[in-house]
Amino acid sequence: MKNKYIDLIDQTYYFPQEEFTLNENSLSFHGIDLMKLIEEYGAPLKFTYLPQISNNIKKAKHWFGNAIEKHNYKGNYNYCYCTKSSHFEHILTEALKNDIHIETSSAFDINIVNQLKSEGKITNDNYVICNGFKRDRYIMNIADLINSGHKKCIPIIDNYEELDLLTDVIDGDFEVGIRIASEEEPKFEFYTSRLGIGYKNIVPFYEREIKDNDKVSLKMLHFFINTGIRDTAYYWNELVKCLKVYIQLKKICPTLDSLNIGGGFPIKNSLAFNYDYQYMIDEIIYQIKTACDDAGVPVPNIFTEFGSFTVGESGGAVYEVLYQKQQNDREKWNMINSSFITTLPDTWAISKRFIMLPINRWNDEYERVLLGGLTCDSDDYYNSEQHVAAIYLPKFSKTKPLYIGFFNTGAYQETIGGFGGLQHCLIPTPKHILINRDENGELTTKVFAEQQKAEDMLDILGYK
Structure with missing residues (x-):
């Protein structure tokens, strides 16, 4: 028996x-x-188990590299670590061994960036993507980082007033991104994410506040949905809507060259876990390339912000x-x-x-x-x-x-x-x-x- x-x-x-x-x-x-x-x-x-952090980063880079080669995609890929998943020094030190960038969420994140810079683990060649709702301390810390020469610090505009707040305290020219307020899955208690700016408002916001602003250039459109990257009609529908906004913006904004598709890769939570990472990445790259080719605009560089996928396992x-x-x-x-x-x-x-x-x-x-x-x-x-x-x-x-x-x-x-x-x-x-x-x-x-x-x-x- x-x-x-x-x-x-x-x-x-x-x-x-x-x-x-x-x-x-x-x-x-x-x-x-x-x-x-x-x-x-x-x-x-x-x-x-620190080596698993590097293992997962290398896997993701390999999958994206395969997809870019398969589809003859002309943009490049940038792996960012979402620090809010785990801020510990030993985590960041291991992750940064792999030629990656980071995404921040709050004012104190920039203090961590400065500490890592002082140790040579982050340089001005690393992108620092600044997400989240930005109040005074976060705004000032971002400004201090950019004013110190870190031009690859990209604040992602989450609400309309942030652009003016940043412009007031940053000395020279700087680049920004805009976060899309995606529509949430029907099971949610609310219809639209509280984060970012609504689909229909992004192009008017650019034309009103950025297009003729000599100090600010738009580099990135940021897209993320709460359910993560999953093979569902909801995910693909939101991605298509995001690409329509990107194409609209790209036609009037030559400095826009990057699309941040956020994070959300699942991690293994069962011995029966089954997720085809390579298929999902292939399909995302294919969808982006097809949409851009059909519209006659260059494909964007791709950024991701993997947190749980980086450190969870x-x-x-x-x-x-x-x-x-x-x-x-x-x-x-x-x-x-x-x-x-x-x-x-x-x-x-x-x-x-x-x-x-x-x-x-x-x-x-x-x-x-x-x-x-x-x-x-x-x-x-x-x-x-x-x-x-x-x-x-x-x-x-x-x-x-x-x-x-x-x-x-x-x-x-x-x-x-x-x-x-x-x-x-x-x-x-x-x-x-x-x-x-x-x-x-x-x-x-x-x-x-x-x-x-x-x-x-x-x-x-x-x-x-």
């Missing part, structure tokens, strides 16, 4: 997979022996199952030694799915369970993994510890949860490990942050 956990996985998915393999009875992730990591650092813990979280509570005849609660609300807030806030797998005891019998966190909050549970309707794990045993891992958690969790600050019910932030490979390909690890201590929280709360 096939009733072991490994049997369940073998019957349900193709396994092993590129990043997941078994080392006897326990799980390895990108060649990382996770049980060895637990033995050295304990659990709960978070980890970041580098992250993981590891927990120990502390205890099992049988609440009724059907529900068994496996209690982890941390909290989902505090350490994986996306699972609680937007029902985000991550790959969840046991780390050890794959040759043991399995059972159906629910996963609960330590806080006294009824929403602190997880039931959104790859089996959808249920979670199956090796049977709980008081004498055999069970460890579980959540994978591809590298985007947004620390920024949403508030890294280094107070967490719900004062559950401490786990230890965080950085994993890399040396010049010989050997794994190296170091502690980025220890688990929070009571003293840290008391200090924040004003008790010290």
